[in-house]
Amino acid sequence: MEDYQITNDFSTISETLDAISQEHKELKKYNRNLQYISHTVATQVIETISNELNRIRLGTNNADRNTQILIELLQGFLQMQNIEHTMTTDIHKPVFLTDAESLVQEKITMMKQRKDSIRT
Structure with a gap:
């Protein structure tokens, strides 16, 4: 102290x-x-x-x-x-399935871009 x-x-x-x-x-x-x-x-x-x-x-x-x-x-x-x-897709993948997958992927990408642009 x-x-x-x-x-x-x-x-x-x-x-x-x-x-x-x-x-x-x-x-x-x-x-x-x-x-x-x-x-x-x-x-x-x-x-x-x-x-x-x-x-x-x-x-x-x-x-x-x-x-x-x-x-x-x-x-x-x-x-x-x-x-x-x-018939499974590994045997034959039809065009309509490929189109549907592409469409879904595009929608997911668009939603992600929209969500990312809202955050910034």
Whole structure:
């Protein structure tokens, strides 16, 4: 304490204790402010990530549901037509399938470009 008194040019020990006490209070207040800011930022980040993940989950669930519906419709159609065997695309890939794949890929690219241009 005497070193602190000499270093900071205090005339009495009481003055030195007051200064140390004041520094301690300020440091404690500063640490509380940092904790509050850290907590607030962490809360905001968690909320934002949670919202984005929820949107992704809902989109994925919707895509899964639509895929299941299409599978059920196709299966029903194949049964109504009494089709026992199908030709797979590794044997022959029809032009209409290639066209459909290209169209879907173009739509995905356009949506991505639109989404990217909105973000910037």
